[in-house]
Structure formats: structure tokens, C-alpha cells
Amino acid sequence: MTYVCLSIPPSPTAAAPAAELAPRLLELVPRVRVGEAGALLWADARGLPARPAAEEILARAREAGHKEARVALADVPIAAEAAARYGVPQTTIALIEIPAGGSRDFLAGLPLIVLRPEPSLHHLLDGAGLELCGELSGLDLAAVEIRFGAEGVALWRLARADDRRRVFLPVPPPLPTASLEWTDYTLRDPSQLLFIVNRLAGNVCASLRTRGEGARALVLMLELADGTVVERRLRPTRPNANPRTWTRLLQRDLDRVRLSDAITAVRLGVEAVAPSQAVQGDLLDRGFGTAQSAEEALARAADDGVPVVAPEVSRHPLLRRRTRWLEQPPSLVWARPQILPDDTLPQLALHLRHQPESIEVETTDRRGYQVPRCYRGRDGRHELVSASGPDCLSGGQWEDAPYAWEMYCCVRRDGEIVLLARDALRQQWELAGEWR
Amino acid sequence: MSRAAAARQLLASRFPDALPQAQQSWSAVPTGVAELDRLFPAGGFPRGRLATWTPGLGAAALLRVAAVQAVRSGERSVWVDADRSVIGDGWPAGPLLLRPPDRAGALRATAELARSGGFALIVLDGATAEQTDLVRLSRAAHEGGTALVLLNRATALSALRVHSRPVLSDYAWRPSRVGDAADLETVRVRVEARASGWLAHTVLSLPLWHDDLRLSLDPALPDRRGAGR
Numbered sequence: 001m002t003y004v005c006l007s008i009p010p011s012p013t014a015a016a017p018a019a020e021l022a023p024r025l026l027e028l029v030p031r032v033r034v035g036e037a038g039a040l041l042w043a044d045a046r047g048l049p050a051r052p053a054a055e056e057i058l059a060r061a062r063e064a065g066h067k068e069a070r071v072a073l074a075d076v077p078i079a080a081e082a083a084a085r086y087g088v089p090q091t092t093i094a095l096i097e098i099p100a101g102g103s104r105d106f107l108a109g110l111p112l113i114v115l116r117p118e119p120s121l122h123h124l125l126d127g128a129g130l131e132l133c134g135e136l137s138g139l140d141l142a143a144v145e146i147r148f149g150a151e152g153v154a155l156w157r158l159a160r161a162d163d164r165r166r167v168f169l170p171v172p173p174p175l176p177t178a179s180l181e182w183t184d185y186t187l188r189d190p191s192q193l194l195f196i197v198n199r200l201a202g203n204v205c206a207s208l209r210t211r212g213e214g215a216r217a218l219v220l221m222l223e224l225a226d227g228t229v230v231e232r233r234l235r236p237t238r239p240n241a242n243p244r245t246w247t248r249l250l251q252r253d254l255d256r257v258r259l260s261d262a263i264t265a266v267r268l269g270v271e272a273v274a275p276s277q278a279v280q281g282d283l284l285d286r287g288f289g290t291a292q293s294a295e296e297a298l299a300r301a302a303d304d305g306v307p308v309v310a311p312e313v314s315r316h317p318l319l320r321r322r323t324r325w326l327e328q329p330p331s332l333v334w335a336r337p338q339i340l341p342d343d344t345l346p347q348l349a350l351h352l353r354h355q356p357e358s359i360e361v362e363t364t365d366r367r368g369y370q371v372p373r374c375y376r377g378r379d380g381r382h383e384l385v386s387a388s389g390p391d392c393l394s395g396g397q398w399e400d401a402p403y404a405w406e407m408y409c410c411v412r413r414d415g416e417i418v419l420l421a422r423d424a425l426r427q428q429w430e431l432a433g434e435w436r
Numbered sequence: 437m438s439r440a441a442a443a444r445q446l447l448a449s450r451f452p453d454a455l456p457q458a459q460q461s462w463s464a465v466p467t468g469v470a471e472l473d474r475l476f477p478a479g480g481f482p483r484g485r486l487a488t489w490t491p492g493l494g495a496a497a498l499l500r501v502a503a504v505q506a507v508r509s510g511e512r513s514v515w516v517d518a519d520r521s522v523i524g525d526g527w528p529a530g531p532l533l534l535r536p537p538d539r540a541g542a543l544r545a546t547a548e549l550a551r552s553g554g555f556a557l558i559v560l561d562g563a564t565a566e567q568t569d570l571v572r573l574s575r576a577a578h579e580g581g582t583a584l585v586l587l588n589r590a591t592a593l594s595a596l597r598v599h600s601r602p603v604l605s606d607y608a609w610r611p612s613r614v615g616d617a618a619d620l621e622t623v624r625v626r627v628e629a630r631a632s633g634w635l636a637h638t639v640l641s642l643p644l645w646h647d648d649l650r651l652s653l654d655p656a657l658p659d660r661r662g663a664g665r
Contacts, residue, residue: 286510287554294512294554298532306536306545311524319647323524325535332532333554339508343528344468346501348494348623348644351521385604388619391647409646411620415602416493417644433521435644436496 002050003077003167004029004043006057007084009068021064028056031168040081044168045073051097058095072096078163079103082114103161108134115158121151133159175273176207181265186225188262194254198247200268205243208270214239216272218246220253223265230259237302238295238330239274245300291333298330308332317393318403320352320432350419352433361420361429372408372420377431383413387420394424407432465557465583468505469498469640475627476596477634481557481583485595486574488586494600494625495587497642499559502585503531511556514549518542519562526645539563546584547572553580561587570594597630603639620644 006025008018018034018041025032031044045053054073061069071094072083083096083106098106107114110133112125128147130136136144137159144156157164178200187193197220208215216239222230234249282288298308309325316322359377363370369390374383390406404424411417417435422428437445447454464480466473473479481487481502489495499515506513507530514532515522518539527533536542542563550558550573558577565573565588574593577584591597606624621644628637 287512290512290552290554292554293552294549297549297552297554301534301545301548304541304544304548306534306541308532309535310533311527313524319523319525325524328532333512336510337507337529339504339530340528343504343530344501344508346469346494346497346640346642347526348497348642349500349526350523350645350647351496351519352523354520386609386618386620409620411604411607413604415604415607415623417620417623436491436493 002045002048002073002075003080004045004050004054004057004071004073005035005077005080005084006041006043006061006069006071008039008041008061008066021061021066024060024064025057028053028060031171033167035081040084042077042167051095054095054097070094070096072098074098074103074106075100076103076161076163077165077167078115078158079106079161082107082110086110086114104137107159107161108132108137112136112155112159115155117155118151121148121155124148125152125155173211175270176204176211177267177269178203178207179265179267181223183264186262186264190254193263193266194251196266197250197254197268198243200266201246201250202243204268204270205241205246208241208273211273212276213273214241214276215246215270216274217270218250219267219269219271220250221265221267221269222257222259222263223267224259224261225264226261228260230257232257233271237299237307239276240296240299241276242296245296245303248300249303285336287333287336294333295330298333302327302330317395318405319350348417348435350433350435352419353431356421356430356432359420359429359431361422369406370422372410372429375420375429375431382416382418384410385413386411390422392424409435465502465506465511466509467498467502468508469501471638471640472498472502472627475629475636475638476598477629477631481585482595483556483583484578484581486570486577486584486586486593487596487598488588488591488594489598489600490589490591491587492600493602493623494627494640494642495598496561498600498627498640499561499585499587500528500531503557503559504528506557507531509556512554513557514555514559516542516546516549516558516560517562518560521562525647536563543569543573547576549580550576550582550584551580553582555580555582557583557585559585559587564588565590567592595631598627599630600625600627602626606639608641619646 018039022032022034022041025043029043029045029048033042035042043057050073054071058069058071070084070087072080074080074083079098083098087093088096111131112122112133115133136156144152180196180200217233217235220232224230232253234253236245236249308328310328312324312326314322357377359375361372361375364373372384372387374381387408387410389408392406394404396402406422406424408420410420418431419433421430421432463483464478465483466480489499503513503515514534516534516536518536520535522533534545536545542560543565546558546560549555565586570590570593573584603624603626607620608622609618610621611618622641623644624639624641626637626639
């Protein structure tokens with residue numbers, strides 16, 4: 001890698017001259033980074049003709065009014081930095097090129113201060129009679145470590161042009177995309193569009209799998225003959241590279257979209273990715289082997305609008321308002337829940353009807369309450385052999401709406417057990433649920 | 437040689453791979469209720485097969501325990517609450533709960549989960565499955581090796597058909613101290629299992645869940661704080 005380092009002396013007019021110059025340098029090199037104190041500018045000249053690039057950078061800096069700017073290029077950052085910052089002794093050259101492999105020799109003649117040591121260490125080195133980088137780099141590592149410690153070793157490495165910092169991080173590969181466009185005709189058939197989108201999704205997913213990643217979001221762009229672009233953004237429940245999942249999501253989304261004209265191009269691109277995860281499990285866990293497929297199936301169900309839910313139970317007097325259902329992530333399958341002893345004993349549980357059924361009730365008077373004796377619902381007339389209650393529940397005056405219910409646990413002649421509720425405010429009966 | 441022994445010998449020679457009904461080759465998901473495991477031909481709900489339980493008293497209670505038992509044994513179970521009737525109070529830890537928005541979603545999700553092979557037991561409650569749905573679900577259960585139980589009246593394609601009905605005469609009541617109608621404490625349920633060449637029944641006692649969150653401090657007393665009269 002070739003580093004180009006531009007040093008800009010402090011200016012009274014510009015607070016951060018390097019930061020102001022950086023956008024203009026991006027026209028010359030692919031990556032630019034502002035160094036410390038805003039007076040240094042790094043440019044990545046990898047793969048470029050380095051000297052012409054450095055000359056251009058210097059010219060741009062001078063155009064911007066930085067007449068004292070100095071630029072250096074080297075294959076080691078510390079050499080480029082030292083050259084740009086301090087120049088070559090006894091000269092006024094504005095562009096310094098250090099040949100490949102010559103960084104150590106270049107540094108050898110420079111004073112130790114170019115390596116910017118800590119003041120305490122610098123005093124120590126000075127006391128030992130070490131003034132130049134070459135004098136330090138000529139010492140033995142063990143001797144440096146014993147006398148100057150870890151900081152001394154780090155400086156010794158720099159003096160030998162062994163600079164391990166990463167000025168520019170590796171460039172992440174571009175996110176997978178796939179596209180198809182037509183010039184001779186336009187597309188109007190939905191089934192053909194679906195076929196093309198499925199193929200594109202297959203290509204994108206294959207590319208994701210080779211990278212070991214899953215897409216968190218895909219963007220589908222449809223270019224229409226009238227020049228408009230329809231953009232659809234899809235997000236699954238969990239990041240994945242499964243073409244089946246994406247195909248289903250795309251198909252469902254395309255079912256909803258209305259296009260104003262025929263299609264001339266389709267583009268499918270990944271917007272965000274997440275690394276594929278592997279969970280460490282227990283060999284003795286019987287469910288571990290199938291957890292991955294269970295999670296994927298739950299994610300597909302959730303994408304289809306059927307998520308896993310868990311109850312959050314409050315202390316609300318009304319059963320119907322007591323539970324709040326919270327969506328759970330599909331990764332829940334990896335957890336091993338604690339089973340309570342009571343949960344393994346069968347017990348008739350109350351099931352509340354999602355939509356309570358209005359019923360006609362014949363009642364009898366008992367201690368001031370109208371207790372149900374029989375009722376007529378959608379499935380006919382039912383005699384009651386017992387009606388225990390009422391459990392009177394009222395409240396809501398300080399909430400959205402007041403309520404007052406009388407609940408009766410009733411046993412029918414056929415043995416079924418039902419929950420009948422009387423709305424005391426509206427004088428109406430309903431079949432609220434049943435035990436089963 | 438007796439005629440029965442001769443018949444057995446003839447069957448063994450004509451169908452050498454056949455097994456008696458009591459020695460089914462497919463494995464099962466135990467229910468966690470000893471009486472039920474003894475009642476069912478394979479000792480539980482058959483894996484990779486469809487089983488139907490006619491909706492009735494005791495069905496959901498016993499299936500809920502079976503779902504818990506599957507989790508307890510290290511596997512996974514799902515309860516698809518198609519009619520959204522499950523309440524949070526008393527819902528056990530372990531089985532995963534799905535509340536689909538409609539019947540079609542319930543059937544699709546059930547088939548998807550059954551096909552994945554990640555679940556030992558799936559219970560579909562509240563979605564009436566027609567003939568075509570049953571075919572699809574049966575195939576999905578077979579592909580995934582899942583024991584799929586439908587709370588459904590149509591029993592076509594079912595390897596196991598279960599029916600439960602109350603025995604009203606054996607209900608246990610808790611006497612009330614205030615002279616009102618007594619509270620029901622325990623019910624008796626007769627469970628009948630049918631499979632190919634198999635018919636058995638048992639009677640089980642099931643306690644009743646009561647809402648403990650009451651306004652009255654004494655559980656034996658009915659709440660009297662309600663609408664003014």
C-alpha cells in the first residue's frame with residue numbers, strides 16, 4: 001500500500017484546514033482520512049500512479065491557499081508522516097518520495113523527535129545519548145526492552161519503519177445486487193415479473209451465502225416505462241439468505257403493489273446484512289439438532305403474520321383485559337424453559353371467546369340476582385344444571401369506559417361448562433367462554 | 437393346531453412384514469398422562485401422523501399437558517390458537533403459542549411448522565380443517581415427522597381419533613356456605629381413542645381452573661361488589 005501524507009501548517013484563517021481540503025482530494029484518490037489536529041491528511045494511493053497523485057494533491061492544497069503544504073509518499077505510514085511533517089533536513093522540497101523499502105534508511109537520519117515519543121521517554125533516550133532514529137533502531141530488542149520498557153520497544157519498532165497502525169481499514173465488499181433490464185420490449189405480465197424477481201432473489205441469496213451473511217433488508221426497484229421508479233423495501237423477521245423466505249416476501253409484496261405503467265427494469269439489492277450466526281448447544285439437548293429448522297419455520301410464520309406470542313398478565317379484574325400478548329423472536333426456540341410441576345397436571349382451563357356470543361337467557365331470582373336457568377345461543381337451547389356466582393366485576397370509571405359485569409360459571413345438562421356474563425349496564429347476556 | 441393358530445401362521449406367511457397393532461413401528465410423543473399413554477396404541481400421539489381430537493370437555497386440558505410434556509422431554513411443541521381463545525392466566529411455560537389472525541393463516545402456519553421437523557407436537561385449536569386442508573396437513577406432518585393434533589370434527593386421514601365427553605353424574609362439587617349454587621371442583625371425562633384396529637377408553641378426573649383474582653377475599657363467597665342495584 002502506498003501512503004500519501006499531506007502536512008498543512010497551521011493557518012490563522014482555517015480552523016481545520018485538512019478537513020476542509022479532504023472532499024476536494026476525494027476527486028483524486030478513493031479514500032482520504034484526516035489525521036491528528038486537523039493538520040495532516042492521509043490519502044490512499046494504492047493501485048494509482050503514486051507520484052502524479054501526490055503532485056495533484058499538492059497542487060490542490062496550494063490552490064486552496066496552503067502555500068507551505070508539504071506532501072510525502074511512502075510504503076510505511078511513519079516514514080510518510082515524518083517526511084511530510086518535518087521534511088528533509090537542509091532542503092525545502094515540497095514533495096518527498098521515499099522509494100519502496102527505503103523507509104528505514106530514510107528515518108535513520110532523522111532525529112528521534114519525528115517519532116513523537118513521550119517526553120519522559122525522550123528524556124531517557126536523550127540521557128542515554130540516543131538522538132537519531134538510526135541509533136535507536138541499531139540497538140538490540142532485548143536491550144531496548146530492559147532499559148526503556150514497552151514504550152521503548154514501540155518506539156524502536158517505529159524507528160525501524162515497523163509501523164503497525166492501520167491508517168485505512170479494509171474496504172468491505174459491496175452488498176450483493178442483481179438486476180435485469182430490457183430495451184426492446186416492456187413487461188406487463190405479473191407471472192413473468194414474479195419469475196424474474198424469484199431468479200434475482202436466488203442470485204442475491206446465493207451471493208449472501210458465500211459471504212456467510214444474511215440480509216436484514218432488501219430493496220426491490222421497478223423502473224417503469226413512464227420513467228418512474230417504484231421502490232419497495234422488505235424486512236424479514238430475522239436476517240437470512242434463504243431464497244424461499246425472500247421469494248415469499250417478494251411475492252406477497254408484489255401482490256399489493258399497483259404499477260402505473262409497464263416495467264422496463266428490475267433491480268434487487270441488499271440494503272443491510274448481518275453475519276450468519278451459529279449457536280453453541282448441548283449434545284444432550286434433544287431439541288438442539290432441530291432448533292435451527294424450528295427457528296427458520298417460526299421466522300417464516302412470523303413473516304406471514306403469525307408470530308410467536310407470550311402473555312403478559314396484569315391484575316386487571318376483567319379477564320379479557322388482563323392479558324397483553326407480546327411478540328417473541330423466533331430465536332426463542334433455543335431457550336430451554338423451566339417447567340413448573342403444576343403445568344404437568346391436567347386442569348380444565350377457561351377459554352374466552354374472541355368475539356363473545358349474544359344469547360337469550362331465562363333466569364330465576366336468587367338473593368336479588370337474576371341467575372341463568374337456561375340459555376339459547378347459535379347452537380340451540382341449553383338447560384343449566386348449575387350456575388355458580390355471580391362474580392361481580394365493576395370499574396373503569398377512571399379508564400376509557402366504565403363496566404359492570406356479573407359472571408356465572410354454569411354447567412349445562414350435557415356436562416359442558418360455560419361462562420355466562422351479564423352486562424349490568426346494558427342489561428345484556430353473552431356467552432363469554434367455556435372450560436375445556 | 438387350533439384354527440386361530442393356523443390363521444396366525446397363514447397371516448405370518450402371507451404378510452411377513454406385518455406387525456400386530458400393539459407393536460406399531462412408528463414412535464410416539466407421550467402425553468404425560470399415564471392413563472392416556474396407555475389408552476393410545478403407540479403410547480402417545482403418533483409422530484409423522486395426523487391425530488384428531490373432537491372438540492369437547494377435557495380436550496384442550498389434556499393436550500396442553502401433552503404440549504408441556506414434549507418440552508419437558510427436551511423437544512418442542514406449539515399451540516396454534518386459531519380462535520384466539522387462550523387466556524394468559526395459567527398458560528404454561530414451555531409450549532410456544534401462536535395466535536394467527538385468521539383461519540387461513542392458522543392452517544398455513546401449522547403446515548409450515550409441521551413440515552420443518554423442528555417440533556415434536558403441534559396442536560391446532562379452533563380452525564376447522566376441510567378435506568384438502570387435512571391432506572395438506574397430513575403431508576406436512578409426514579414430511580417433518582411431527583405429531584400433529586387437530587381439535588377438529590372431521591377425522592379423515594387421521595391415524596388416531598380421540599373423543600372426550602363429560603360424565604356429568606360423576607362431577608365433584610364444593611359445597612357453598614351461603615346456600616348458593618355450589619362451585620364445581622372436579623369433572624369426570626370419558627376419553628375414547630380409535631385407530632386402525634384399535635378402540636379403547638378411559639375415564640379421567642380433571643380439576644377446574646378458577647379465576648383467583650377476585651374482589652372478595654374469601655374464595656368461598658361470591659363477590660358482591662358490582663354494579664349498584
